Amino acid sequence: MSGEIQGRADSGGRVYQASGDQYIVEHHHHSDAGSIAWESVASVRQPTGGRAPVVLRDRTELMEHLRPAVAPEASNQIYVLHGMGGCGKTAVARTPFEDATADGNRIGLWVNAADRTSLRSGMLAVAADRGAAEGELIAARNGLRAPADLVWDRLGSSDRPWLLVLDNADDPEILQEGGWLRASPRGTVLVTTRRAAARWWSHAELHHVGVLPQEAAAQVLCDLAPESGTMAEAAEIADRLGRLPLALTLAGGFLSHQVIDPWSMAEYGHHLGDRGGAEFIDQGASALGREDARHLITRTWQLSLDALAGRGLEESTALLRLLACYGSDPLPLTILNSPQINNVVPRTRADAALRGLLDQSLTAMVDPGVRCLQSHAVLLASVMASTPGEQITEFTGTAARLLAAAVPAIPQRGPQDLRLSLLAPHTVALLRNSSETSVVVEVLEVAVRLACALHRTGDYLSAWELASAAVAAAEPRLGRAHRLVLSAHSRIGRALFRLGRFEESEAVLRRVLAEREGLFGPDDPDTLDSCFGINYPLQELGRVAEGVALLQRAADGRKRVLGREHPLTLQAHALLIEFLPVAELALEIDGAVMPLPQECALHLGSDHAVSLGARLSYAYALFRLDRFEGAVEEAGRVFADYDRRHGPDYALTLAAQQVYARARAALGDVNSAVEMLAVVVRRREQSLGAQHPFTAQAREHLEEFRAQAAARLAD
Incomplete structure (x- = not known):
């Protein structure tokens, strides 16, 4: 838990040891609303996890051990603060962080490492802070460039020394498997974690953070609620709470918040004694001795809820x-x-x-x-x-x-x-x-x-x-044959295709197709959806005829089951004209009562996503038929519409721009094609990565047209 506790001592600040594992990850956009979601960490230059302490209680010896971490010459070191949750590890980390940044000679960087998402977002924000380009960050965000390599490359080339705090790293596996924890000659790393096993922290200097001595723990309560009782009463409450800083903070916050009928520490202790049996609330913690007070946190927040109920807020x-x-x-x-x-x-x-x-x-x-x-x-x-x-x-x-x-x-x-x-x-x-x-x-x-x-x-x-995690959580309870479980697997396959992992995508979608057909029948909408979706990786894997056959099956089945005018039927027909053999394609287009884009606009409206997609497919079909004037006209319009609706980096915007460029080149305007394809390559490198197959495809076209332009100049 994190946030402001209304302690009255010393301007109402939270006591130092109580920040512990209470943290807030703040995400701010520093650009337009359309910016990338991973640019969402408010700041890596400020600690998260509660307020800075007003008074440092105890920890003197530990501070002496940590002082070398921020010495002017300190580098290539990793320090690990370990201990039970709520023992004040985050609070302890604040002091060297603030010492490191006080004179301006060292940069302080703070990342919440509690889970993969927060760690990745925070570390990429560190990379951005240390000069990573937007394209590099987009590629890392999409998993097409190793994000940890990017971060540590930027840290290693930092123009100023730094102290990096990886806070709440209670799952060290995610640090290891992602390669996130490294030493660097440009700075020092400080980690806070509940996991103390040395195997997780090779080449690191470990320091244990335990509960507070009785006197210091009692003083924490008096810092937060100075008018609630004596030091002796505070010491008794501190002992009941096991002298755990998190529990002390919650108790002190509760006492300081009472206004109409404030409790004394003695009354608080009486109610605390009336509560039921204790239980461990952190199932991930190792078994500890009787002096461990983690289980008392449950009692403490319940007292706060009881107080709210006493104020007529039972709904809290x-x-x-x-x-x-x-x-x-x-x-x-x-x-x-x-x-x-x-x-x-x-x-x-x-x-x-x-x-x-x-x-x-x-x-x-x-x-x-x-x-x-x-x-x-x-x-x-x-x-x-x-x-x-x-x-x-x-x-x-x-x-x-x-x-x-x-x-x-x-x-x-x-x-x-x-x-x-x-x-x-x-x-x-x-x-x-x-x-x-x-x-x-x-x-x-x-x-x-x-x-x-x-x-x-x-x-x-x-x-x-998301789809992978959902499958892992739901499949053991619902079974593989459940319709929604198969739908989640299908989403995995579709995402893998867009990530350029075509073989994996085809394998997942192939299994889903077989299972849906066996369970629901060949004409079930989900089965037909699998026929539609698997065409994408099959085309990229060179199995064109197989993909077209399944796509044709999807189009025919949807027409039979859903009707000719259904958006999914029209979508399948639109995609089909991208892949039909040229001879069949000419018959399809020339024999139609009206062009497919017009048919989609008639039934769905010109702004419908399927209508827009049909126009792109139609432009590409005209290009394949060597009808370049029509292709240029249609592709130019649809490119402009995608750009207006979704922006220049959107995947379909770039696909339309590529078709437009190729059609322009076919009409002899090679220079314009080179200019447009250079943009496509650059934007795909930024969003998909330089090695993504779609990026490589655009680069091949660009090199081809550059060669043509050079040949014309030579002539």
């Missing part, structure tokens, strides 16, 4: 249990603005309930470009663990319906949408938290729809990651 408990169904990443606030929330919290009371949670620091407001809530993972886990079993289905079901309302029913093509990107980790978390089969089905349907939406905005890597 229900709202927090609803939030616990999701993950600890930023959650768009608009998700709560839906009638579906009435199932667990009256919509008219939701705002008051949320204000209560914010007042008690049980959640926090963050702004990654849209207003969001963020709660700490430890808190959410403890809340979910303590939710009565008979209520879990009600809360997860409501959470599923709130997600469903936030994801477009029919995803549209367009620029990347930050709100959709932010929903992905919560969809996966909800799948994992759901136990009722009916709720798992609801959430999986949202996951498939969201993966499709991400795909259509060009965020292919996120679409693949």
